[in-house]
Amino acid sequence: MNDSTTTEFLTLQEIVAAARANLAPGPWGYLIGGAETETTQRRNRLALDSIAFRPRVLRDVSTVDTTSTFLGRKVRLPVLLAPIGGMESFDPAGAAAAARAAAQFGVPQMLSSVCQPGLEATAATADTVRVFQLYVRGDDDWVDDWGRRARAHGYKAFCFTVDSASYSRRERDLVGRFVKPWRAAAAAGAKFQAALSWDQVKRFRDRHDLPIILKGIATAEDAEIAVRHGVEVIYVSNHGGRQLDHGLGSAAVLPAIVAAVGGRAEVWVDGGFMRGTDVVKAIALGARCVGLGRLACLGLAAGGVAGLVRALELLEEEIRICLMLLGATSFAELTPAHLVAAPPVGEHSALSAFPLLGEDLGTA
Numbered sequence: 001m002n003d004s005t006t007t008e009f010l011t012l013q014e015i016v017a018a019a020r021a022n023l024a025p026g027p028w029g030y031l032i033g034g035a036e037t038e039t040t041q042r043r044n045r046l047a048l049d050s051i052a053f054r055p056r057v058l059r060d061v062s063t064v065d066t067t068s069t070f071l072g073r074k075v076r077l078p079v080l081l082a083p084i085g086g087m088e089s090f091d092p093a094g095a096a097a098a099a100r101a102a103a104q105f106g107v108p109q110m111l112s113s114v115c116q117p118g119l120e121a122t123a124a125t126a127d128t129v130r131v132f133q134l135y136v137r138g139d140d141d142w143v144d145d146w147g148r149r150a151r152a153h154g155y156k157a158f159c160f161t162v163d164s165a166s167y168s169r170r171e172r173d174l175v176g177r178f179v180k181p182w183r184a185a186a187a188a189g190a191k192f193q194a195a196l197s198w199d200q201v202k203r204f205r206d207r208h209d210l211p212i213i214l215k216g217i218a219t220a221e222d223a224e225i226a227v228r229h230g231v232e233v234i235y236v237s238n239h240g241g242r243q244l245d246h247g248l249g250s251a252a253v254l255p256a257i258v259a260a261v262g263g264r265a266e267v268w269v270d271g272g273f274m275r276g277t278d279v280v281k282a283i284a285l286g287a288r289c290v291g292l293g294r295l296a297c298l299g300l301a302a303g304g305v306a307g308l309v310r311a312l313e314l315l316e317e318e319i320r321i322c323l324m325l326l327g328a329t330s331f332a333e334l335t336p337a338h339l340v341a342a343p344p345v346g347e348h349s350a351l352s353a354f355p356l357l358g359e360d361l362g363t364a
């Protein structure tokens, strides 16, 4: 799809509709699905939809700054492209397409170790702010090798995903008999991930000169332990509801973790963040950065690099409008006082942020 086609997307809803039209049922179910009953996944949206805004007025918002910093570097929005295994299901170029979009728009990318074309080739694709995420599939020497390669190829931090001691039961994939080509390779050595403990975090800390991100922290207790291990980034996540079922929504656990961390580390979050208002809520709750998982894949599936860039442009526009209507000229002005608990409206699912989807959006 060329640039002129993707600029015809005037809403994120159209991008999601186009992605659905473009993807075969297998990749679509893989993208949209969660674990077992998908309760955690729905709670991600429920938690966000249970927060309302308290707008302030008459504050001269004629100039609004939606930029932020990411590990000390300026970025266009306080978001990152979350790590996605098998991204090549949504764009043949996989993580290379995401890297191009990230560089073109100006947001960071976190590369998954189970995504093509891999650590070196993705780094060579585009000059973007990048961090690396590892699923541990080997012994300490194996991990050290990834750490060295990540640093040598310009990755600014190293992430262990810690919510994946076992691969979960993704029932949409199972029912659809969707065979993920990369799963066999990713499954080999899974016992190393299962055996992961705080000792390995300490070991990595002692041996590598790279900030550490722990992705999949869901309690204040673990956030506290992580801070005591010198971890630079506490990444609050339930893997988009794809791992432990019957967990809480990410936005629901975020405030307690922000309070526990108390500024001693950065707090990032993901899980159900699909709209500009969602991002604004996370920052007002004290997160520094919001991970986009499914939304990034939907952009790629809708129109490749241009589709993802367009999704980010629309997100930016939603964020800008939200800040103005809240009476804030930058993210720095947001506080929890801009938010209040409120009864949620409607249904909650992976796609419930796009209520027009059932209607003919003219994109199919």
Ligand SMILES: Cc1cc2nc3c(=O)[nH]c(=O)nc-3n(C[C@H](O)[C@H](O)[C@H](O)COP(=O)(O)O)c2cc1C
Pocket: 030, 031, 032, 044, 082, 083, 084, 085, 086, 112, 113, 114, 133, 161, 215, 237, 238, 239, 240, 241, 242, 270, 271, 272, 273, 291, 292, 293, 294, 295, 297
């Ligand atoms: C298709 C897909 C593949 C994913 N692969 C990985 C992965 O390889 N590593 C990882 O840490 N998280 C992975 N995740 C989780 C995302 O990084 C992120 O935590 C989650 O998607 C955020 O929720 P959201 O999709 O609602 O934005 C994956 C998510 C999806 C949707």
